[in-house]
Amino acid sequence: MKVAAIGAHPDDIELGAGASIAVHRNRGDTVRFIILTKGGKVAERDQREAEARRAAEILNVDDVQFLDYEDTRVPYDQSTVDELEAKLAEIGPDRVYIHAEEDTHQDHRRAAKASITASRNVNQVLAFEAPSTRSSFAPQYYNSVPEGVIEGKIEAIRSHTSQQEKKYLEAEAMKGLARFRGRQANSTYAEAFQVIRINNMYKSNFHGHN
Template sequence: MRVVAIGAHPDDVEIGVGGTVHRHVALGHPVTYLIATDGTAGCERDDAARRDEAQTAASVLGVDDVRFLDFEDTDLGDGGAVVSAIESHVTDCDPDRVYVHAAADTHQDHRNCARAAVSATRRDGDVFAYETYSTRPTFSPNHYVSLSAADVEAKLEAIRIHESQTGKTYMDEETIRGLARFRGNRVEATFAEAFEVVRSIDRFDGRG
C-alpha cells in the first residue's frame, strides 16, 4: 500500500495522523508527506527551521519523503494553483490511500487544503480526512485505526520535534494522548485515530 499524507502546515500530519503513519511504516508501506505552506506565520523561527522540524519529525515516524509546496502560511487557497501542485505530487506517488484535513475546520488553511486535496485526489484511491485541534465539532468519524502504545509514543515524539510550536495549547501531550484514548474507546481499543471517509474503494485485483 502506497500512502500520501497531506498537511497545510509542517506539524499537521503528526498531529492528525502520526500514529497511523507509524503503523503504515511498520507494515512496510511507503509514505510521502505533502506540506502545503511554510508554517512561518506567527512563528519567530524562519521557514528553514520549520522545514528542518518537519523533516526530522517525519524521520521519527520512519518517513523520509517529505515534499514542500511552498504556499504562503495563513493565505493558502483552494483554487487551481494549489490543486495542480498537490495533484502533480499525488500522480507521481500513485497512492492507494491519501490522508487529508477534514473540511469542517475553523482554520482557513486547513479548510482550503482539504478542499484542494479532495479535488486533486479525485482519480486516486481511498481518501480519509483526519482531525486536528481546529476541526469543528461536526466532525463525524466513521473509520478508525487502532494504535498501540508504541504508535502513540512515536506520534508524541515526532510532535516534540516541532519546538517552535511548543508554547501552543494544542501541542499539549496529555490532550493528544487523551484524544487517542477517547477515540480508541469508541472501537474497544486502547488508542485510535479517527477519520471521516471521503472515498473508500474495495479492490479485488491484489493492489492495496
C-alpha cells in the first residue's frame, strides 16, 4: 500500500496518526509526509524542520515534503490544492491521512479542506484527531496498534523538543488517548479517524473498525 499523510505543522502527523504510520512502515508500505508549514510562531523554522525530520526517522519515514506556507496563515485556495495534488500524484497513494475539519486551529481547518479536495481521487481518505480537535469529532474507523508502536509514537512526538511546554505532548496523555480509543475499538490501543472516503477493495490489514 502507498500512503500519504498531510499535516499543517511539524508534529501534527505524529500526534494524529503516528502509530498508524509506524504500522504501515512495519508492513513495508510506502509513506510520504506532506507538511504545509515549518512552524515559526513558537520556534525557529529550521529547528522545527529538523525536529520533523527526526520524528519521521523514528517512524521509519524518509520521504518528508514541506510546502513552506506561513504558520497560522495556511490558505485554502486553488494554489494550495494544486500543490497538494501534485505531491500526492507523485506517489499515487491508496490512503491519505489528513486533518479533521472539526478543529479550533485555522491552519488545521484550511489544511483539511484543501486536502479533501486534493485527494478526491484517492480510494481511502481518513481524518485524524488532534489536541485542538473539537468535541464534535466523531470517529468511524479505528486502527488498532501494539503497545510497542505507541511507545514509538511517543518517542517521535518527544523529538519535537521546541514544543515540550505543551501539556498534550506528555507521554501519559498520548497513551491515555490511545487506550481510550482502544477500548472503543475492542483492543488495547488504537488511533481513531473520521472516514472521508473508504473503498473496501483496498482495506488494509489493520484491525480496523468502520
